[in-house]
Each structure stands twice: as structure tokens, then as C-alpha cells.
Amino acid sequence: MSDPNIRGVPRPPNFKPPQFSPRWILTAALGIVVLVMVFSMGHSIQPEELGVVTTFGSYSRTIEPGFRVTWPAPIQKVQKVPVQRQLKQEFGFRTVRADTRSQFDSRSFAEESLMLTGDLNVAEVSWITQYRIDDPFKYLFKVDRVSHTFRDMNEAIMRAVIGDRSVTEVLTVGRQEIASEVEVRLQELCDSYETGIKVDQIVLQDVTPPDEVKPSFNEVNQAQQEKERLINEARSEFNRIIPRARGEAQQVLQEAEGYATNRVNRAKGDAALFNELLSAYKRAPDVTRRRIYLEAMQDIYPTIKTKVVIDADLKGLLPLLNLGGETKP
Amino acid sequence: MKKLGGLFIFILVVAAVIVATGSLYVVDETQQVVITRFGEPIGEPITTPGLKLKFPFVDTVNRFEKRFLAWDGDRNQLPTKDKRFIYVDTYARWRITDPLKFFQRLRDVRGAQSRLDDILDGETRNTIARYHLIEVVRSTNREFKANDDLVESNDRVIEAITFGRGKLTEEVLATAQTRVGDLGIEILDFRFKRLNYVNEVRQEVYARMISERNRIAEKFRAEGAGEAARISGEKDKVLKEIQSEAYRDAQIIKGKADAEAADLYAAAYNRDPDFYRFMKSMEVLENTLDSNTTLLLGTDGDLLRYLERMR
Numbered sequence A: 001m002s003d004p005n006i007r008g009v010p011r012p013p014n015f016k017p018p019q020f021s022p023r024w025i026l027t028a029a030l031g032i033v034v035l036v037m038v039f040s041m042g043h044s045i046q047p048e049e050l051g052v053v054t055t056f057g058s059y060s061r062t063i064e065p066g067f068r069v070t071w072p073a074p075i076q077k078v079q080k081v082p083v084q085r086q087l088k089q090e091f092g093f094r095t096v097r098a099d100t101r102s103q104f105d106s107r108s109f110a111e112e113s114l115m116l117t118g119d120l121n122v123a124e125v126s127w128i129t130q131y132r133i134d135d136p137f138k139y140l141f142k143v144d145r146v147s148h149t150f151r152d153m154n155e156a157i158m159r160a161v162i163g164d165r166s167v168t169e170v171l172t173v174g175r176q177e178i179a180s181e182v183e184v185r186l187q188e189l190c191d192s193y194e195t196g197i198k199v200d201q202i203v204l205q206d207v208t209p210p211d212e213v214k215p216s217f218n219e220v221n222q223a224q225q226e227k228e229r230l231i232n233e234a235r236s237e238f239n240r241i242i243p244r245a246r247g248e249a250q251q252v253l254q255e256a257e258g259y260a261t262n263r264v265n266r267a268k269g270d271a272a273l274f275n276e277l278l279s280a281y282k283r284a285p286d287v288t289r290r291r292i293y294l295e296a297m298q299d300i301y302p303t304i305k306t307k308v309v310i311d312a313d314l315k316g317l318l319p320l321l322n323l324g325g326e327t328k329p
Numbered sequence B: 001m002k003k004l005g006g007l008f009i010f011i012l013v014v015a016a017v018i019v020a021t022g023s024l025y026v027v028d029e030t031q032q033v034v035i036t037r038f039g040e041p042i043g044e045p046i047t048t049p050g051l052k053l054k055f056p057f058v059d060t061v062n063r064f065e066k067r068f069l070a071w072d073g074d075r076n077q078l079p080t081k082d083k084r085f086i087y088v089d090t091y092a093r094w095r096i097t098d099p100l101k102f103f104q105r106l107r108d109v110r111g112a113q114s115r116l117d118d119i120l121d122g123e124t125r126n127t128i129a130r131y132h133l134i135e136v137v138r139s140t141n142r143e144f145k146a147n148d149d150l151v152e153s154n155d156r157v158i159e160a161i162t163f164g165r166g167k168l169t170e171e172v173l174a175t176a177q178t179r180v181g182d183l184g185i186e187i188l189d190f191r192f193k194r195l196n197y198v199n200e201v202r203q204e205v206y207a208r209m210i211s212e213r214n215r216i217a218e219k220f221r222a223e224g225a226g227e228a229a230r231i232s233g234e235k236d237k238v239l240k241e242i243q244s245e246a247y248r249d250a251q252i253i254k255g256k257a258d259a260e261a262a263d264l265y266a267a268a269y270n271r272d273p274d275f276y277r278f279m280k281s282m283e284v285l286e287n288t289l290d291s292n293t294t295l296l297l298g299t300d301g302d303l304l305r306y307l308e309r310m311r
Helices: A003-008 A022-039 A109-113 A136-141 A146-162 A167-171 A175-193 A214-283 A285-303 B002-023 B099-105 B109-130 B133-137 B165-183 B199-269 B273-288 B305-310
Strands: A042-045 A050-055 A058-063 A066-069 A076-081 A087-091 A114-116 A122-133 A197-208 A306-310 B024-027 B031-037 B040-046 B050-053 B059-065 B069-072 B076-079 B085-096 B185-197 B294-298
Touching: A042 A050, A042 A076, A050 A136, A058 A136, A076 A136, A087 A146, A109 A114, A109 A122, A109 B185, A114 A146, A114 B185, A122 A146, A122 A167, A122 A175, A122 B199, A146 A175, A146 B069, A146 B085, A146 B185, A167 A197, A175 A197, A175 B185, A214 A285, A214 B199, A214 B273, A285 B273, B002 B024, B024 B031, B031 B099, B040 B099, B059 B085, B059 B099, B069 B109, B076 B109, B085 B109, B085 B133, B085 B165, B085 B199, B099 B165, B109 B165, B109 B185, B133 B165, B133 B185, B165 B185, B185 B199
Parallel strands: A306 B294
Antiparallel strands: A042 A066, A050 A058, A050 A076, A087 A122, A114 A122, A122 A197, B024 B050, B031 B040, B031 B059, B069 B085, B076 B085, B085 B185
16 A cells, blocks of 8 residues: 555665655555545435445445445445336337447347247337336346346347237237236246346337338238228218108108198098088079079180070081181190 | 664565455455465355455465356357248356356356357257247247237138247256256256348248238228128118108008098088089089180070070
8 A cells, every 4th residue: 555655765765855754654645545445434325226335245234325334445335226217228229329328239120129920920029128126136246247138038038928929919909918928027037037127117119010011011001991991981872872861751751641631631621512512502402503503604604705506496507517627625 | 773673564564464465355245266276276165255364375266256147149040840041049047056166167257158159059059950930939829819800811820839939948958957067057047039030031921921911901902892882782772661661651641641532522422412413513514614615505505595585
């Protein structure tokens, strides 16, 4: 620690440092060392962190957030682990931000996201895994390169789960189920590897067919739309025609009802008229009959232009008459 | 004299410090240690963390990882039993269980990784070659789910598996385990990380996927056209129904009314058919004779007989 000072001082006998005696230098050096040690005794643990204290490399305790005092540096060390912070790993894509915790290999992302489905098709699945460090002791001391391990686990589990599903299921109805199954199985694996990681959530991002196949998947969607369009058009034609026909049927029925009412009422009226007339006639049949006849004649005669009066005794007149000459039927 | 004494004390202190640092060492929580004296292992490996003592200068501390270590397989192009070429990417977890043996056989982690490469890559190759692709891809014979209207075409029968991914990884693990037994290490887990078709195969698979999708699309279109035709037919049927029913009901109503009217007329006119005939005749005369009619009137008629008599 202070070796150079001690050794360097006695060698040049003629050299007398004017102010600093060896004892003074030694004291100063010791003082600095002590000061550094004292400073290394205080630790401020942030609210989202826990401090793991090791004594000569051996785990001794975990300290809570706040200002904490331990033995100085060579004896005790504190490793801070952000247990409350939610961490995430991205698969199949990267958020372009410099401050992500882990540096990744320069793998192509399609490598990460391309996977085989249970019907031996290919799907591209990208996802985010959100997790926390649940057990800082395990996280620090049980697994080498935890983050790398965790990524491997994620990929293996996701592929195992996708491998048991058809491409259609993966792309349509299966999303939620996939996420939750991966979550459960990943947690089991985390526990069995003693990573100290708690998986919070798997969030599936883009789940798509590979680029080369996308157009044909879109075509299926289009065909589905087209199917619905055709059906809708037929339905709208149905809806355009049928209610109208129902209305027209009602119209026909109403007209028939009108006809019926008209017919019956008229019959009733005619019958009533006849009855009234008949009773009057019965009271004075001869006169009434004659009166009606003469009234009718009175109405008829004036309208007729050609009237020929023939004596009752005159016979053989008929050949003289130009019947049909002026009259047109 | 006093100065010499001071120097002596200094030397003593320095020597003490050197001896102390030489005989004390720290074993970290993540480490285990094998002590060797001139290359010869001394005592049992130290696996507990803390401050430890050793013989200074002659004893060397050999530190080894106590944690689970990662082994990352090479991305290998392998054929399956059904002659499909796939890329297989694997990983394994392992740890040093016997540091002394490990030290003797493998020396360090890099040596171990290279042995694991040999063993695990080999076993992976063997296992993959013994099974069909589907056995590696699927873990169970779980039924696929899909929307009712998006049911997979049944042309390609989905193969059932008899072993599955889990079984295959177990197999690799078990065989590899026996081969690392005397290396002082233990493989805890082995997994297939990534599986993928090699490029040529992938293109074929894509072509197949495309044709599969096209078939589904065609099915949708046909279903759409069929359903539209059905609805159109139903429309015609309903239309005819409505129209004919309306006609029928209208005729019934009219018929009933006509009958009722006929009854009414008959009831009235039957009271005096003769008078009815007279009245109706008058009405007919009034309606049929018009200005174009030529009327020949005999003087013996009801009306004109007065005319004659006057003359």
C-alpha cells in the first residue's frame, strides 16, 4: 500500500525532505487508506434496488433501500440489484435505443423470429418478455451470464409452444394462449435454472407469415372479405325486394277489402232501395207502375232524335224504312 | 541505531503483509477452488465462499466457476430421418461438479466448452437423424385450433408424433450425460433453441404455403358465391310466396263479398220478381236508348194511344 514511500525514503541519505518526515508520509498514506475505507462503508440503496452484502466473497445479508453501513471495502462488498425495475428483452426486433442493458450479438433478427409451426409451415413471431429480478441472491450467484441464458430460454420455449400449433392458429386465434403458455413454461424453467427471475409478461408483437408468403395470406383475407361482400350484397338485394313485396301484398289485400266493402254496401243499398220501392208499389201497384213507366218514357223520348209514329192499323211499312242508313251502332 | 531499528520494523511489517496476502485468499460466492502445491492438488476442493488460508508462496489457487454455465451449440445443418435439411441451434446448461477432476481433465472452461461441442453436437446430429422432422417440431399431439371459417384444408394430413421434442432432448441429454461423467461436469439441461429449414427447403415450404393459402382463398370465394346464390334463391321463393298468398287472399275476400252481395240482391228481388223485372227493364231502357236510336212508335202503345184518340 505505502511501500514506495517507505522504501524510497531511507535510500538517499543526503536527501532531506524539508517538511515531510517519513513518519508523516506514512501517517498521511494510512490516513488516505482509512478515509477510503470509511467512505466504502456507506451505501445508498435506491428505492428500486436491494443491496447484496458479501463478506470476503461469502453472502451475508441483503440490505433494503436507504443509507446503509457495512464493513469497509476489502471485507464487505455490496452489489446493487434493481429488483423493482421492470426489465425487458426483445426478440425478433430491437428498439433503437442506446441505453438498453444488454448488448446483443449481431444476429439477424429473422433468425430469432422465424420458427416452424406444428404443420411444418413457417411463421415469424416477435415478442417482448418483461421480467423482474425476484431473488437477487440467485440472480447474482447461481447462473453465469443470466441475461444470455434468459434469452436462450425464451427462444427455446417460444419455439416449443409454436411448434405445437398450426400456422393459422398462430396467426389468428392462438395469440393470447401462446403468450400465456410461454409465460408459464418460461417461469417454470427460470425456477429450475435458479435464475432468480420472475417473468411478468410475454407480449407478442408482430406475428406474421414470412414475407414471401404474405401476399397469399393477404389474398385469403381478401377472399374472406369478398365472401362477406357477396353475401352482404345478396342480403341487401333480399332486403331491398322482400319488404317491398310484403307492402305490395298488403296493398293488394287492402284493395280487395275495399272492393268487398264496396260490393256489399252497394248490394245493401240497392236492396234497400228496391225494398222501399216495393213497399210503396204494393200500396198502389197500378198507379205506381204506370207512373214509373211514364217517367221513364219521359226521360227516354227527348233523347232520341229519330222518332217515327205509325198508326196501329198501318201494315207493311217496314220495307220503306231505311234501317241502319243513318244510324251507326 | 534508532533509525536502523525503525527500518527493521518496516521490513518486518512489509514481510508480514506479504506473507499474509500470500496465505489468505477469498473464495467468491460464485467460485470454487482447487489448491495445488507445485502442481499437485492439495486437499478437497473448496466449494464454500469466504476468507480461506493456504500455505504462502507454494500453494496456487485455481478458481473455477460454481454457477450454471451456458453452452451454446453451433448452428448446424442436419438431415432428419425423412431427409429434410434443417438448421438446428441448441443450448445447454452445465456446471462443474468436481473441480479437481475438471481441472485434471479439462483444465478450464474453454476446454470444457470444446469437449461439450464434440459431445452435444454429435449427439444432436445422431438424434436428429434418427427421427422425422415432425418429432423435433412438435412436443405433443395437441389438436390445432382455428376459426370455424378458417379450418385448414384436409388435403395434407397432419402427422402425429410418437416421441416429440421433449423426448428427443431427453435422449440427447441422457446420452451426453453418460459421456461427460468422468469430466467432473454435469449437463443439467439441453434444449433445441432454433429449428429452421435450410434455404432451398424453405423456398419449397413457402411455395407449398402459398398454394395452401390459395386453396383456402378459393374456398372462401366459392363459399361466398354459393351463399349469395342461396340467398338470391330464397329471395325469389319468398317473393313468390308473398305475391301468391296476397293474390289468393284477395280473391277469397272478393269472392266472399260477391257472394254476400248476390245473396242480398236475391233476398230483396225475390220478394217480387215481377216488379224487379219491370224496374230493371225501365233501367235498361233508359241506359240503352240514346240519340242514335230510331224509335218506331205504334199508336196503340201505352203513351201514344192518346195521340190517336185525339186525332
